[in-house]
Amino acid sequence: MVQQQVEAEKKTGQTLVEVKGLKVHFPIKGGLLGRTVANVKSVDGVDLFVRRGETLGLVGESGCGKTTTGRAILQLIKPTAGSVKLNGVELTTMPSNEIRKRRAEMQMVFQDPYGSLDPRYTVGQIVAEPLENFQRGTPKQIREEVAHLLNVVGINPYYVNRFAHEFSGGQRQRVGIARALALHPSFIVADEPVSALDVSIQAQVLNLLQDLQGQFGLTYLFVAHNLSVVKHISERVAVMYLGRVVELAQSASLYETPLHPYTQALLSAVPVPDPNIEARRKRIILEGDVPSPVNPPSGCNFHPRCWKAQAICREVIPPLEEKQSNHYAACHFPG
């Protein structure tokens, strides 16, 4: 039933999350008076939208601002500027007690399955905590719900009184997922949920996330640096570079015909586990490193490393525009 509903909503493409001009700047204090001497422009004007029931992958290299974007959408970090709408409701201007109530609708799964679970809580307490905070039922009902949730993520409810350290990495990540599911959110930001796991375990957790999406009608923002994983799980993918989204498209079209030079270089750098393909592939090796987000280059911030750069790239920031149907890119010379 839920699944049909989700399918229908997917077709109409109703937007669940809408982000416009999102900026998060972290001040650098310096000098005797502790004045702000500069800003780390972690997120510098991100536009994107997530449709109900879909998975939007957010990829980029370390320091490109993908995690900060995820956190700023959930208002875990106060954005410096811009707008974030969940279900049409503006979150950035909302007072914090209101946001706390909204947290039932939007949850997060964290990267580190070791650091994100309290070592002094049993698994049962960890999953029960959100239910207790939102007074979802009597202690008995909560106990039953916790057992149900653990079952759903593939952990035997028999282990409800064990502590996090008694579980393996993959199982801990399952506990983190159960906690995020507890309040039946509509939107989950999964921040590198499988990057700390071994490949054989990684596949288990990815499959679980996909199953749960169908079962609970979830919408994911899947933040990761591994392009193969993102391709596997996402309908659409947004690529970030130095605080901005440089390309946003259907996963198939992004991976087959990337329009932004950075996406092209990024994709060509991913090793494919097939020696025949590897032997034939041509790599675009980017020169140098990612510039500092304190003092990003003018214009298109990829221009110092771009082989297509012209004078205009150094001066004008290319906007994220629809270059092909449903394929957005921020580049003066796409393709």
Place this chain on the structure above:
Amino acid sequence: MAANLLEVNNLKTYFFTRSGVVKAVDDVSFTMKPGETLGVVGESGCGKSVTALSVIRLVANPPGKIVGGEINFNGENILEKNQEEMTELRGSKISMIFQDPMTSLNPVFNVGYQIAETVKRHRKDVSSDQAWKRAVEMLDLVRIPDARRRAKNYPHEFSGGMRQRVMIAIALACNPQLLIADEPTTALDVTIQAQVLELMKGLSHEFGTAVMLITHDLGVVAGTCQQVNVMYAGGIIESAPVKQIFESPAHPYTVGLLQSIPRLDDQHGSKLTPIPGQPPDLLNPPAGCPYAARCPKVQSRCRQEKPRLMPVGRGEQVAACFYPN
């Protein structure tokens, strides 16, 4: 056929912990030819790093100890060498680069000094000036721009990818015969990983250095290695030329591993086939095949008897399985 550069026979490295003996590497044998690139793949805790550390004799003791086997490097058993002889060998004939380029360099010396130090340590006839020149030359070789000036910089003034390149410069400064690279690109971003792998490939080719590349990324193996050892629970379970590992994997674990990774050339919506369960606890390893509990082809024999590496009838491919694919 050239003589083997490295021959590891029945290597056993155990860790003696308070809760018992962990058989991190248990009866591992393999060989490497001069100039060959060998990939060692496996998941965390399978013993790939401990194998590498055993070869260069850097296993922390206590709790670790090489309890059996032999490691022949150029025909000499490394395990019979004393500390002094080992120090002579490390950095000149065998070098190692580590996963974390942030902590492998000394923060209080400039990088030029750290490269020159290695050269001077092993070449008594080299003057300080010559060593410094060699350092600049090495930095240039690993494509650090403006090497002469950058040699005077300290590690914190370099990015992660550049630090790993400095590590490579130190490791290759004395033209070693064997370079052990333990997850050299795991801490790096993909575009930087591509730079570093390209560099390592080029340099090992140029100098004829054999490379033991330890990684969990099968994609990296496919693009860089000639021979692959797949490790599981402290042992090698399959060894073959790189093409065969990917085209006709023989051990069910190798098959499972290949099916569980999402690939860039996959179609969207395809489902991954994960390997059920988890690797065994090396404190109490199971009696038979260590993979038996997770294996789809398991028979009663697998639970009683531990399979040894056997040819599977496809050239040089060997697998430790009674019922290989």
